Amino acid sequence: MSSDRADVSTAPLIQAVGLSKSFGGVRAVQNCSLEAYPGKITGLIGPNGAGKSTLLALLAGAERPDSGKVLFDGHDVTRMHDWQRARLGLVRTFQVSRPLGHMTLLENMLIGAMDMSGETFAKAFLNRKQWKENEERDLIRAVELLERFNLLRLANDYAEILSGGQMRLLELARALMASPKLLLLDEPFAGVNPSLAHELADHVEQLNREGQSMILIEHELNLVGRLCDPVIVLANGSVLASGSMSELGKSAEVLDAYLGRTERVSATPLVTTSELEMEAPHGDA
Amino acid sequence: MSHYLYYALTLGVYFFVYCLLGLGYNLQYGLAGINNVANYSFVAFGAYLAAVTTLGPSNSLVQSYILGTSIAWPLPLLVGAAAGALTSLVLGFIFLLRLRHQYQAIVTLVVAQVIWLLVGNNPGLFNGYNGLAGVPQPLESVVNLAPVPYEAFFVGITALCALLGFAFMRRVVRSPLGRVLRAIREDESVASCFGRNVFWAQMSAFIVAGTMAGLAGGLLVEYLGAWSPSGWSPYEGFVVIAALIIGGTANNIGAALGAFIVPVAIYELTGFIPPFGPVNAQTIDAFRWIAIGIIVLLFLWFRPQGVLPEPRRRFRLVDRILVGQEPIPGKGLFLSQKMHGSDATSVVTDETK
Numbered sequence A: 001m002s003s004d005r006a007d008v009s010t011a012p013l014i015q016a017v018g019l020s021k022s023f024g025g026v027r028a029v030q031n032c033s034l035e036a037y038p039g040k041i042t043g044l045i046g047p048n049g050a051g052k053s054t055l056l057a058l059l060a061g062a063e064r065p066d067s068g069k070v071l072f073d074g075h076d077v078t079r080m081h082d083w084q085r086a087r088l089g090l091v092r093t094f095q096v097s098r099p100l101g102h103m104t105l106l107e108n109m110l111i112g113a114m115d116m117s118g119e120t121f122a123k124a125f126l127n128r129k130q131w132k133e134n135e136e137r138d139l140i141r142a143v144e145l146l147e148r149f150n151l152l153r154l155a156n157d158y159a160e161i162l163s164g165g166q167m168r169l170l171e172l173a174r175a176l177m178a179s180p181k182l183l184l185l186d187e188p189f190a191g192v193n194p195s196l197a198h199e200l201a202d203h204v205e206q207l208n209r210e211g212q213s214m215i216l217i218e219h220e221l222n223l224v225g226r227l228c229d230p231v232i233v234l235a236n237g238s239v240l241a242s243g244s245m246s247e248l249g250k251s252a253e254v255l256d257a258y259l260g261r262t263e264r265v266s267a268t269p270l271v272t273t274s275e276l277e278m279e280a281p282h283g284d285a
Numbered sequence B: 001m002s003h004y005l006y007y008a009l010t011l012g013v014y015f016f017v018y019c020l021l022g023l024g025y026n027l028q029y030g031l032a033g034i035n036n037v038a039n040y041s042f043v044a045f046g047a048y049l050a051a052v053t054t055l056g057p058s059n060s061l062v063q064s065y066i067l068g069t070s071i072a073w074p075l076p077l078l079v080g081a082a083a084g085a086l087t088s089l090v091l092g093f094i095f096l097l098r099l100r101h102q103y104q105a106i107v108t109l110v111v112a113q114v115i116w117l118l119v120g121n122n123p124g125l126f127n128g129y130n131g132l133a134g135v136p137q138p139l140e141s142v143v144n145l146a147p148v149p150y151e152a153f154f155v156g157i158t159a160l161c162a163l164l165g166f167a168f169m170r171r172v173v174r175s176p177l178g179r180v181l182r183a184i185r186e187d188e189s190v191a192s193c194f195g196r197n198v199f200w201a202q203m204s205a206f207i208v209a210g211t212m213a214g215l216a217g218g219l220l221v222e223y224l225g226a227w228s229p230s231g232w233s234p235y236e237g238f239v240v241i242a243a244l245i246i247g248g249t250a251n252n253i254g255a256a257l258g259a260f261i262v263p264v265a266i267y268e269l270t271g272f273i274p275p276f277g278p279v280n281a282q283t284i285d286a287f288r289w290i291a292i293g294i295i296v297l298l299f300l301w302f303r304p305q306g307v308l309p310e311p312r313r314r315f316r317l318v319d320r321i322l323v324g325q326e327p328i329p330g331k332g333l334f335l336s337q338k339m340h341g342s343d344a345t346s347v348v349t350d351e352t353k
Helices: A052-060 A082-088 A105-112 A121-126 A128-148 A164-177 A194-209 A221-227 A245-249 A252-259 A273-279 B002-031 B039-055 B075-096 B101-121 B147-174 B176-186 B188-193 B198-224 B234-247 B252-270 B281-302 B316-322 B341-346
Strands: A014-023 A026-036 A041-045 A067-072 A090-092 A182-186 A213-217 A231-235 A238-243
Touching: A014 A052, A026 A052, A026 A067, A026 A238, A041 A052, A041 A221, A052 A090, A052 A182, A052 A213, A082 A090, A082 B188, A105 A128, A105 A164, A105 B176, A121 A128, A121 B147, A121 B176, A128 A164, A128 B316, A164 A182, A164 A194, A194 A213, A194 A221, A221 A245, A231 A245, A231 A252, A238 A245, A238 A252, A245 A252, B002 B039, B002 B147, B002 B176, B002 B198, B002 B234, B002 B252, B039 B075, B039 B101, B039 B198, B039 B234, B075 B101, B075 B198, B101 B234, B147 B176, B147 B198, B147 B252, B176 B188, B176 B198, B188 B198, B234 B252, B234 B281, B252 B281
Parallel strands: A041 A213, A041 A231, A090 A182, A182 A213
Antiparallel strands: A014 A026, A014 A067, A231 A238
16 A cells, blocks of 8 residues: 555654643643654544544644644744645645535635635736636646546536535545645545545545645544554544554554453454444544 | 706715615625624715815814815815725724624624714714714816706716726626635635635725725715714615615625615605605605515515525636537636526626636
8 A cells, every 4th residue: 555655755744742722621632742744644543522623623723722833844833824824735624524605616626726816906906917827727727626526517516516425525626726735634534425435535545646645534444544554543632542554453552542442452453443443433523 | 857857866876876885895795704784884984084074174163073174076085985994994803803793793783883872972073963064065166067967967976986896896706806705705714724814805805895885975975965973873784785685695786786776766765755644754764664674584585695696607618628629728717608597697707808
């Protein structure tokens, strides 16, 4: 699997150092540190309420940490807003698909393009030639991506008419329009049928082969095992373990935290990855 | 006969002024998704500032006000527009930084009421509840026209402002700026996570809309010759909101249509119905408010998109690809002129190049 993928450099693309975040009395993320490397899909798993989505929001800038730092591509982005991080190449998708419903698929894609020419009153009026050229370039890219995700025939339709699975595809395509350095995927396979989930996984795998770096939150451990290396396990807002799925499957700590078992386990795994998948709860808090 | 013509021209002034107001409100509410119920406060500040820069120095025996001076037309109009912009800039920090949805609407309503009370209860500002009167009409002595021709002249001024506003908004809607504002309206988190500074995008739309409202206020006070708090109560702002809901949100032609239906056909036109039998002027006034309320309610129930819905933008490039044709380099961006079935009224056409 990993041999197909792009070369991994030693410098992490994103680094979280001692991140903590509380909501009222609830400590969602506690002193959490992790790294993700270019060219890899880093998996983020854990039971419901483990703090995965909060951690993703902290990385993306949608939430500000109470303490700790986020370093991205050589920048300390801790105090940056999400839109500032996005401009550096840090783009996220959402756990629940968020299409811009009363805009066409193409318009959704053009928002993903992050081409800022013509987006102020002055530039809209004075810089018309420039934004027309850029818009044409972005449109051609949007068409290519919509074709890749089998959405081209709906390009001029409103996004609100899409099925749940198509919205997932659009969300991924729209994120790719930004040409992100790092893509944060929050349960991209949630709520879609198994066939489409595997189609989506194929897309994710292919994108990674093309060099796209990602952090992926997912409950379907078979898919995590197929796509991600390394995998980071979160429990109670902290990093519990990290490694390949096969390594984690042998970890007693991980099994305890993920399945809520209290008995100690031997070096031989008590449960297999597929059993983990069956018992893991779906949908995140 | 000249009475009827004068009356028609009066309605023409109101129509074009409300077009300008509707287009500005369409920018902030229809496109940028700002729930501002205080829109008439910007009209009021535009009107007051245009008035005090026309009236000359204050004479406290007659009426007292601040900044009294007399500058040549059309500078008072520009001062009114600037007043609208400045008011928007200040209030924008209150309305746009942290407030969203119904909370935003409630706060704008409260702020509008506070401003109304402050202006009314501080006679030193703009002569309190008595308001300002005796504002001369623009270029009256220069053009030296009889009442009806002058009325036509004033219709021309307002029509020019409305047309400029329409052309401006047409460009905004068809530019990437319009697309970003609509994206913010649909889901600001998405716009933000794709690199858009939501606050400043909304703030810029809010300021431009405030500028248009301030200009409309300047036109109104120059036409009416007087301005007082009774003329800009929160009810007046409701007329603009109702016009956009009925005409069609996020549709510039819809904004103009709404300006004809609500402020002109329902609000102003019924004001000229003579009292008859038990129906006096107050009864007519009450019934027109009831009528506007009922019509808005019916639209929100049965046709929330308004008479003319928001146009759906199709890209000809994709239309060509879908029918197996090669896109034409340099021509691909034109929005399609094709109209499809029930979408016929909602497909935008673009011949802007």
